[in-house]
Amino acid sequence: MGWLADERGLEKCAANYAALTPLSHLRRAAEVHTDRTALVHGSIRLTYGEYHARVSRLASALAGMGIQPGDVVATLLPNIAAHAEAHFGVPACGAILNAINTRLDLDTVSYILEHGGAKLLLCDTAFLKLAKDACARLEGKAPILVEVCDREAGFSPSGEVLEYEELMARGNPWAPWVMPEDEWESIALNYTSGTTGRPKGVVYHHRGAYLSTYGNAIAWRMQLYPVYLTIVPLFHCNGWCHTWMVPMLGGTVVCCRDITAKAIYAAIADEGVTHFGGAPIVLNTLINAAPEDRRSFDQVVEVFTAGAPPPAATLAAIEPLGFNVTQVYGLTEVYGPATECIWKPEWDETAGEERAALKARTGVAMATLEGAEVHDTHGQPIPRDTVHLGEIAMRGNMVMKGYYKNPEATSEAFRDGWFRSGDIAFQHPDGYIKITDRAKDIIISGGENVSSVEVEGVIAHHPAVSLCAVVAKPDERWGEVPCAFVELKRGREATEEEIIAFARERLAGFKTPKQVIFCELPKTSTGKIQKFELRAVAKLAVTETEDAR
Amino acid sequence: MGWLADERGLEKCAANYAALTPLSHLRRAAEVHTDRTALVHGSIRLTYGEYHARVSRLASALAGMGIQPGDVVATLLPNIAAHAEAHFGVPACGAILNAINTRLDLDTVSYILEHGGAKLLLCDTAFLKLAKDACARLEGKAPILVEVCDREAGFSPSGEVLEYEELMARGNPWAPWVMPEDEWESIALNYTSGTTGRPKGVVYHHRGAYLSTYGNAIAWRMQLYPVYLTIVPLFHCNGWCHTWMVPMLGGTVVCCRDITAKAIYAAIADEGVTHFGGAPIVLNTLINAAPEDRRSFDQVVEVFTAGAPPPAATLAAIEPLGFNVTQVYGLTEVYGPATECIWKPEWDETAGEERAALKARTGVAMATLEGAEVHDTHGQPIPRDTVHLGEIAMRGNMVMKGYYKNPEATSEAFRDGWFRSGDIAFQHPDGYIKITDRAKDIIISGGENVSSVEVEGVIAHHPAVSLCAVVAKPDERWGEVPCAFVELKRGREATEEEIIAFARERLAGFKTPKQVIFCELPKTSTGKIQKFELRAVAKLAVTETEDAR
Ligand SMILES: Nc1ncnc2c1ncn2[C@@H]1O[C@H](COP(=O)(O)OP(=O)(O)OP(=O)(O)O)[C@@H](O)[C@H]1O
Ligand SMILES: Nc1ncnc2c1ncn2[C@@H]1O[C@H](COP(=O)(O)OP(=O)(O)OP(=O)(O)O)[C@@H](O)[C@H]1O
Ligand SMILES: [Mg+2]
Ligand SMILES: [Mg+2]
CATH class of the missing domain: 3.30.300.30 (ANL, C-terminal domain)
Structure with missing residues (x-):
């Protein structure tokens, strides 16, 4: 191992070591990009200075409500400003963020609240009934309910429970943050989509969340000051971890509560959106938009799509409208996208079906992954011949800590030192992976x-x-x-x-x-x-x- | 701290943890960018597949020469292909790279060889005499000398010692690499310039070298496939760690042995160079180039300059030639540049002296740094009023492990949890730092x-x-x-x-x-x-x- 003959005095200390955490990005942005626009939601526009102060408020107010480091704080929120704030404010008080899918049924929401053991739940006015019903079913202690009233969307506080801005008013905009001492500490608890059974509670650590910010910025070819539109729900792998990344680049997060063509085109034209992610269906929404909902814009918008390959017809229709589409693939277990169909310059000349077939590839490992391979049943890489099938296996720092309260499922998923995705694929001779099916299917x-x-x-x-x-x-x-x-x-x-x-x-x-x-x-x-x-x-x-x- | 109520099964394992190391980038690039051009030196053009194989050869050949993990391997090399190979091949056998400044005098070279304790020295034909004389002065055992004969520069092997290609022939292109088990293991030993006394041996770890690749890509606003020209010597903070970064982006490192205007313009025009770093003097070389050495090109070349602020006259002359200049600041102790004069879009309209004054700012902390502040003698931040002076202090994962065999100097430099740079500066109200002097001066x-x-x-x-x-x-x-x-x-x-x-x-x-x-x-x-x-x-x-x- 690479230890010098004399390593005296070369140990970790406060000067040369900091636990990796995305909290650092926002803290730095508040210093470096103080007056730049950080967060936009309707008429709300926060600078980095203000964003930082509100996060401090939230963290200290949560602590005031009795939330302690290691506690779980859940959300039932759309992509609104408060949800972005929670992505920093919850970990800034040492707690773990459990962003729950707002489209889930009552039974599954109460299952997640029970299993995750949330102490407090930030809930949008629209989901208050769902939250109350779910809490009523719990065997354990129900979480404290805080209503987030999205005035931008025309809601008024129900008056039934403490409201988010009242909570914020109790906080301190200069409160110090609880930074992780160990980068392996947990930052988020994200339940899988439940396609193959009960959702599983995937645990993320500060280290992975931090490294993902670099991996994503590189994969998304982002430079300074991107304008990022939140279409991927923040409850889905924390919106692919992008809320944690944007402050690193001094960029702007534009919130999108309702995913309509009109709202997306408006954000692109009015806010100068440069990047967003979403399922292929979002692309169809844009293609099929009513004429009065469309807007013209000058930039080429970079779109990353996952969940399924973008169909040829979709690509053919969307690209001339000013969008460049890249496919990514991932799972909740790997912090969202983990492979990317990296475009090769020599493909620039392709068109039509040929181009669509290239864009339909699942791709190759992103920079933060140690490896993405397709394995046969013995855990050996399959031949790269587009014929042999195997299971996609990944390893590295972008793989989850494990499944919460389920060491058996964790060790089964981590068999032989690789995370087994359950997705079946073949490989092209150049190494690009192409999914064909789920293993269970x-x-x-x-x-x-x-x-x-x-x-x-x-x-x-x-x-x-x-x-x-x-x-x-x-x-x-x-x-x-x-x-x-x-x-x-x-x-x-x-x-x-x-x-x-x-x-x-x-x-x-x-x-x-x-x-x-x-x-x-x-x-x-x-x-x-x-x-x-x-x-x-x-x-x-x-x-x-x-x-x- | 952020530990969940139940952390069973959430521990590190081979699937979800890998020690951070830049070796991962080259390994991935060999998979993902196999046939893309990785390294260019004269008529030498290596793909990532070939680069990876040569690094494996070098690592295994070094092991065959008796180099063991933890040993120091030194270089006295210009920016040639072998030097880039050594940046991966030396750590890939678990050893620590000590790239020595080729412009140093005999006394200092032998001081460094003695102090660093190199077991093997890769030496360019041009510096063979210097190396031999330095070895002759050593009290301890002299390193094994291997001559690197740069045929591209017209050299022939002296025949006196083992030549690099003979060494490589003994290696195995499929040899597995020694990856760090602990990311705190040492990867490089870099001596400071010796401006304020005897050079100090700064130790880098794999963690810092890896994180620097992201920080630099972000700071340099690099996207996929950059073409990077090596003007900063690889013996200077490992060429600001850029050789480790480029594979992450599938880019090309273009070697520049002799820093002449002719060679630089040729690389820009013929290889499509997009980025390089260098002292302001390099800019003057380009400005004052003879007409027959100049070449025309279409891209805007991003230039990062450190060591001193770029003078107004230089900026005024160089920018119309197709270069965009950004000032960065750093020290050997912080892996090269650690602050950057991040350009604000609202400055776009400035010109002349005003623009030059902005570009002359030392800048703000890069993303990988936890903090860059200007401290008074009590270690407190100075007022941001451009009047008060203090010492630049930095902390975070881009700060060295410490000085080799000098725990006293290390703990002095790391007093109170910050690395004290010895550079005196003031701060603008927006936080931008501006160096005025060295503390010792x-x-x-x-x-x-x-x-x-x-x-x-x-x-x-x-x-x-x-x-x-x-x-x-x-x-x-x-x-x-x-x-x-x-x-x-x-x-x-x-x-x-x-x-x-x-x-x-x-x-x-x-x-x-x-x-x-x-x-x-x-x-x-x-x-x-x-x-x-x-x-x-x-x-x-x-x-x-x-x-x-
Ligand atoms: N680009 C893509 N192409 C094809 N399938 C994809 C792509 N991206 C993601 N997927 C599918 O989505 C899955 C990840 O989804 P997610 O983590 O949200 O939960 P889920 O696997 O659907 O639910 P559960 O794990 O509870 O069954 C992948 O395993 C894969 O099957
Ligand atoms: N942009 C810049 N503007 C002004 N000074 C700079 C800039 N960048 C670097 N420097 C100077 O260079 C120094 C770092 O140089 P380096 O680490 O190569 O060795 P050195 O400090 O010159 O030598 P030694 O530490 O042995 O005295 C900084 O401390 C600073 O004084
Ligand atoms: Mg799944
Ligand atoms: Mg110095």
Whole structure:
């Protein structure tokens, strides 16, 4: 190891060591970019000096409410100024931020409050009923409820509980912050989307949150003074950690409470937005905007999209409007995006489908990751031939501490020194990864892998089909067989036999679904289909078609 | 502290923790940017794949020569490909890189070899005699000498010792690297310039070297694929750590062995250089280039300059040529530049002297620093009024581990939790720091501070004076008095009385030098005047002028 012959006097001390934390970025920005605009929400405009003071207020007011270092403070908030403030103010009192998805159902919200053990909940007026109902269900002590009244969105305080600005008034704008002593201390608790089961509580540390700010700035090719629009919800991997990054660059966070084309175009034109992230669906919203909602602008807006590859048609339509789209991929477990489809200059000449296929790649490891590989079942890298499939595995400082109160799931996820994503992919010869499916969604029929995504793609072409999901159904003979769940288009009809026949014409026999069930598909609050529920149904459903494999 | 109620299973493990090290950047670049050009030196062009393989070769060949983790490997090399390779290859075998200033005198080189205890020395053919002579003087065991023959510069191997390519041939291009287990392990040993005395051995760790790559990329506003020209010598704070940064961005390092206007313009035009750093003198070289050495180019080249503020005339001449100049400030002790004169958009409209005065500011803390302040003698921040003076103090992860084999100097430098730079400055109301002098160069006469820089500035205006340095001379009555050392212009004459009279007309009495000594000024190899030598002379020199204060 790299220790010099004489290391006396070369130890850590206050001068040469500071625990890595994103709190440092805001503290520095308040010094260096004091009068620059930090945060915009409607008519609210905070300079870095003011932002810092409000964060100090929040931290000290929370402490005044009895919040102690190590406590969890939850939020049920849209992307509003208070939510950005909480990203610094909660850790600045030593507490851990648990930003809860506001689109979740009552049951899941109360599950998260119970499991996370929040001591205090900052709740938007719009979600007050949800919060109260969720608290009423708790077995443990309910969190103190603080209402955040978003006057910019036309709300008035309900008067039922303490309001955020009253809380802030109790705080001290010059209060010192609780800085971490150890960068491994926890900063955030983020529950996964719950696509594959109960959401899991992913714990982030100050070190990872800090390093992510650099990784993201580099990946997003950001320079000084970016204007960042918050479309990714702050409850989703802390908005991909961007609220923590922007102060490092002296940039501006523009809050977007309602994700409408009108609001996005207005922010781009009026605030000079340069960057935002969001699911591909956001791009469609922009493409399909009503003429009166559109605005013209001069800058090229850099858009990062995750969750699914941006479709060719979407790219073709959005890029001429002044947006440059880059795909990223990640999970709650890796602080949001962790791979990026880094664009190569030699691809500049491509167009149409070819260009879309390149942009549809899942990408390569971002700089802060030690490695992103695709592993076979023995944990060995697969050949880079676009044919072999394996599981995406990642390791490094952007991987979570683990799952809260679930050491078993943690050690299972960290098997053999890699975080196993549960996502199935192949690799291009140049190393670029391309996701094909989730591991849990792969169907193994007679020893052959069947990609649910492939079967879904075929069935989706049937003229009567609106949406389709294919899952494994246990089968005595084949182990598993594909079972399709179909939502029909309004006013259209199709029979199980028709769909199966349609698929059989286009797919190998072992890939053809053996059963088709017509129903509305269960989705998460972020619109992902919850196949684990479909699998439960498929398991119980009696097969009526005979095995025609 | 921010520990959750239940931290079981949330510990460090191979999946979620990696010691921070710049080695990770090159390893990733070899994966992600495999075929992109990494390193250019004359006709040598290495891709990232090749660069990585050569680094593996070097690391394994060094191990084969008996170099063990913790050993010191020194270099006496210009900015050539082998020097960049050593920046990764030496730490990749667990050793510590000691890049020695090639412009140093024999005595200092042998002092450094003795003090640092290098086991092996990579030496350019041009410095072979210097190296041999220095080794001959050593009391301890001399390092193994390996000659690096720069064929691109027309050298042939001397045949006297093992040549670098022979060493490389013994290495294994697939050898695994020794990665640090603890990011506090040492990566480099860099001796200060020796402006204020014997050079001190500054120790860097992997953590700081890694974090510096992000801080520098952000400060330099670098995006993907920069083309970086190595003008700052790699022996100077490891070329400001830039060789470690460029792979993170998939960029290209272009080596510049001889810092001539012709070579710089050629690199800009032929290689598309986008960024370089250098002392203000480099800018003058470009401005005064012969017409046949100039080349035209389209990009705006970002230039970062340190060591002294860029003079107004220089800025006025260089910027229209296609360069944007930013001043940075730092020391060997803080990994090179640590503050930057971050340009504010509202300054865009300024011109001439006003613009130059803004660009002449020393700046504000870079993102990786926890703080840069100006402290009074009690360690308290001075008022930001441009009048009060204090010492620049810095803290954070970009501050060295300490001085090698000198715990006393280390703890003195780290007094009260800050690294004390020894540089005197004031602060503008917006927090921007402006250096006025080195602490050791301040003259305290009758309790009043006299800035040596101010007195020098006045005397420099005397028509016969070419160069001037003012230092403190002990004085019974006043404690200290200013004493001026002057180099006259070729063919010009002036007497001591004339110079003193000239100064007295323009300065307060207590600031006027009491003695003037005509001589050639002693300079470091980087051109800084060694005032500590002048102070020794001043102390001994008999004062002939009477005290006319
Ligand atoms: N660019 C992308 N392309 C394809 N899939 C993506 C992309 N980005 C993210 N995903 C999918 O989203 C998942 C991460 O989502 P998230 O962490 O929000 O929760 P989830 O995995 O949906 O829920 P849970 O873990 O509770 O089942 C990834 O594992 C991957 O399946
Ligand atoms: N932008 C700048 N403006 C003014 N001075 C600068 C600037 N940048 C660097 N310097 C000077 O250079 C010094 C750092 O130089 P370096 O670490 O190479 O060794 P040195 O301080 O000259 O030598 P030694 O420490 O051995 O006396 C700073 O302390 C400062 O005095
Ligand atoms: Mg998941
Ligand atoms: Mg110094």
